[in-house]
Amino acid sequence: MARESEVKLTDTIRKALQDAVDDSRISNMDKMTFKNILNEEGCGQKTIPFKTVRNLSKALTTAGKKVYIHELLKGSDVHLPSVDIPKRSPELEARLERLRTEAANREYEQMVGSIVPKSSPLDFSIGEDVKAINRQMTAVFNFVITVVAAFMFGYKGSELLLGVSNVAQKLTYGLVLGMAVFFADLYFLVKHTK
Known part of the structure; x- marks a missing residue:
């Protein structure tokens, strides 16, 4: 069974209880309840149920006296029941x-x-390392051969196709074609390298 909250019995509450007991407009049942609290208070009772304070306020208000709960509770402490866990x-x-x-x-x-x-540092495979190095070396070799072949095509192609005999012009055609292939090959190499 849940216990209810109690409030400390103050002089204000005692005086209101006494006024309610002395007032003829309050029902006899409420008077008996309030009188019992005053008699028990003489025996050392220091707290009363909050429900009693609420009933006291209602009874006095019904009897024509404007007494609010917050006025009765002024200077009092609320004792909440402890919860049994x-x-x-x-x-x-x-x-x-x-x-x-x-x-x-x-x-x-x-x-x-x-x-x-996740794996230990001693867990390595030489085969995977060799394959990786082989792929990188093949890519570099392919890159160099492609750029050199493009330069040679530009150098010799300008002589055969255009009839250029000046070495400076042949070098220029070779370098332009070699640079174009260099940047195109570099783009694809960077794009597909992991």
Whole structure:
């Protein structure tokens, strides 16, 4: 059963209780309740239920006296009932502890996941390294051969197709064609390299 809130019995509340007991317009049932509180107060009662203060305010207001609850409670303290928390079962405690441990482990793994490598440093393959070097060397060799071949085509092609005999003009045609192939090849090399 839930206990209700109680308030400290102050002189203001005592005086209002006495006024209610002395007033003839208040019902006998309410008078008996208020008289019992005043008699118990003599025995050392220091708190009364909040419901009684609310009933006292209603009774006095009905009798024609304007007494509000906040005026009665001025200088008083509210005593809230303590809540009885049931004890948890051992199975529940064990399960909660297991879940807390799992959550802490997941959080730790997430924090150090980017720091600690998944594989050991001794776990390497020479074959993969050789294949990677082979791919890079092939790309560089292809790059150099393509640019040199484009230069040679521009140099010799200008002589054969255009009839240019001046060495400076042949070098210019070769360099222009070589540079064009150089930048085109560089673009594709950078774009497709991982």
